Amino acid sequence: MTKRFPQFESLRRKLAGGGNARSGAPVGQTEAPSPKRPWDSVRQSHPDLAGRLDSMAESADFSDVDQARIVHALARLSGSSHDLQNLTAALEQEGSAALVHPSLQRNLPGERFARHNLLAGQVRLGQVVPDHRSDFELSGDFGIDLDVLRTSLLVIGPPGSGKTRGIATPIVEHLSLAALTGKASMVVVDPKSTDFAYDGWFDVTIDPLNPTCGFSLFGGSRTADIAADRLASALLPPRVSDDKAYFIDASKNALYACLAPFEAAYQRWPTVPELLGLLRADDASMDRVKQRLEGADGQEMKSLLDSRKAQVQRTDDPAAGLVERFALLDRPALRKLLDHPGPTFQMRDLNRPVRVRVALPEAEYPDASRILARLVVSQFVQITSSSETDRSIFKSLVIDEAGRFVDDYVARGVQKLRSNNAGLVLLSQTMSDFPAEVRPTIFGSTGCKAVFGGIDPQDAEIFSRWFGDQYVSQTTINRSATSGAQFNQFGRPGGTSQSETTGFSVQRIERARWTVSDIITGVPAGQALISLARSNGVRVGPVLVNLRA
Helix, strand or coil: CCCCCCCCCCCCHHHCCCCCCCCCCCCCCCCCCCCCCCCHHHCCCCHHHHHHHHHHHCCCCCCHHHHHHHHHHHHHCCCCHHHHHHHHHHHHHHHHHCCCCCCCCCCCCCCCCCCEECCCCEEEEEEECCCCCCCCCCCCEEEEEHHHHCCCEEEECCCCCCHHHHHHHHHHHHHHHHHHCCCEEEEEEECCCCCCCCCCCCCEEECCCCCCCEECCCCCCCCHHHHHHHHHHHHCCCCCCCCHHHHHHHHHHHHHHHHHHHHHHHCCCCCHHHHHHHHCCCHHHHHHHHHCCCHHHHHHHHHHHHHHHHHHCCCCCCCHHHHHHHHCCCCHHHHHHHCCCCCEECHHHHHCCCEEEEECCCCCCHHHHHHHHHHHHHHHHHHHHCCCCCCCCEEEEEECCHHHCCCHHHHHHHHHHHHHCEEEEEEECCHHHCCCCCHHHHHHHCCEEEEECCCCHHHHHHHHHHHCEEEEEEEEEEEEEEEEEEECCCCCEEEEEEEEEEEEEEEEEEEECCCHHHHHHCCCCCEEEEEEECCCCCEEEEEEEECCC
């Protein structure tokens, strides 16, 4: 069982009241462990349950994961005596293993990378470096919690700066632990396939080179129009043509014209070869679907297939680019993943505490890997933005090299995630990796920012403006001296005179809190400038944090 965070030093008064709505911890800091038991609220009404938990807490087998899992289950109870009796019976029968995660894990294997306070949902990232340019006089340990991650986090740093080891790995470890307590679910996009490949951290690994679990091409979409929109957004490159809207709409219509009849005929979604045959208007593929369509509705679906065939027969098929990009997925290894005969992960499974890693084989399938990653990202935004999502579970998507996988649909969706208890963690080497049309939206929609030294000057200028200006006192000293000589009536020197004047003026002027040069050359290796925000709008930062401390 790991140690809890030590109590942080108090913040300035103007930060008071800006903490977590539930825990009361200030932004960027963790709360001190409470001397009270977390289950004291039910001690009077259900003393047997509280007593059972007291005795379990004294056991060495009762880890912080067990405690957080059971406390979370208590918090989710409706308050009825029947539910509490069931929980008491489960504790008596299974002890510390009651309500265990479906993986049967009660902790992560091996030594932890960071310190965690699972009751408060907090993880320590590093130690504050005192600096007069910080917004608040913070000192000691620096951490974030799930409420902060709801506002999404953007991390910019050059290669080797420590983005993955200093920020992403502790966050992913915390989300994995939070999933074991029933609080969170997560998806991690791992472009290198090795950065997050830790045993026991994930329940599902989506790896085209080793497809032990399948991936749903349509993400559990219930209607053909939604499935067509998400698949088209993943397949189409950021810049399709000068008339981008026309080609995107034509591609979505082509997908819908194939998906809707097939789903109506077979009551399932097509496999990769089946959909590719319909997109290419292959006569045999279309005839098989038409034969299963009957009635008035069937006639309407047949007309959709005919519209796709007419589209193909045009001199310039506007959806030809989408068809050829979809053909990149028609590879033996990828078909095993997307048309997997065994268990298949669907993005709507995030409504339960599941941990997913997507390993991208960019060396073997560079274009297909980017399509798969964009499909994962767009499906995540679609599921977490819908009204059917379970808001009681925090859902997070961690994307390394995020600039290659984020489009305008995802950028717009970031704004909706906060209210649905979900958030993104976007890591990139430079803002230039993001398409130009989504950079302002991505930067403005992410509430938390982290930047490392040595970044591109254009990125440094963006962050310098974001961190704002501060008033500094500028003192000006003016000195003047005069001297003179006196002469008598005969023209001889009769004396001298000297005078000195010194003046001081103090004025307050605005200067950049962190200049472009400060960010590029003044942030040491292993340290980062981090600004945070909570879901209620309270902000703090920028704060210089030593991630190696």
